[in-house]
Amino acid sequence: MLRVLVVYFFVLVASAGPYPVLAQQGEPASNSSTVTEALADKTIRFASDELGAGVQFFGSDGSTYLWFPGRLEIAEGRWSDRTFRLAMPTSPGSEPKIHTTGLVCFEFDGAPRGKLTGKPFGPNECFKLDDIQSAIQEVADGDVLDLKNGRAPCRLCRSDMPLSRLRNRLGS
Template structure:
């Protein structure tokens, strides 16, 4: 995925992401490089930073160099990444993978995560939809 495609897919969007054994997680990536995460079981909105990292490569079947973009997150020194079990630090995933794990996405900060420290309610460890979350929070579609 190119950097321009990644910007369109993620920046300024609220995403519902498959969190596999954790259920669904909801995040908002603000244009200023801040990210806000509503993670199952957490009573607070995790605030962090996001960035893109580009790397070049050559795909023989494409016959030309390609640019690959990774999406990177850093939630600060006092956090543990649920996926890798590592404390703090920046974690990057290929943007193509991030697209595949995105169940749905909407423009804007749908749940006002950027203005909250506490989550609207603690997400259970089950899959859900943005529409179901809107209803539970009392928001119209």
């Protein structure tokens, strides 16, 4: 997503018309307490076009563990929330309109997404919070599948299984 925004920025700069100004990127989100409350110490089951279907635990300490059912690997990494702001002038001499997007960013050592889904993670890959929220199928408090232990909860689990069924299959 960040790459799309960077390309968008350069396309606008190269064309005639109002020029966007990157006001801020990479600092903690102004609504970070809301994002942190929504994700910290939660296990989510998700399905997205970009990553497929999987399960992820978001630790309150910024750690994260990502697992795709049917795979034996669990990717360990870090997560954080950020705000991306883009200032766009509405007319000559007027104050620019600020567009703000909440981002959730991930850092995974060794680009584990390559092993898991075929595409490598960038060094600090970010997704729009809205996209993450729309991909969530189910949420549970805590690390209900014990992903922190680094072992896949089960070998033959399907991606459409609810967390309660996955939890019942731990170790199988």
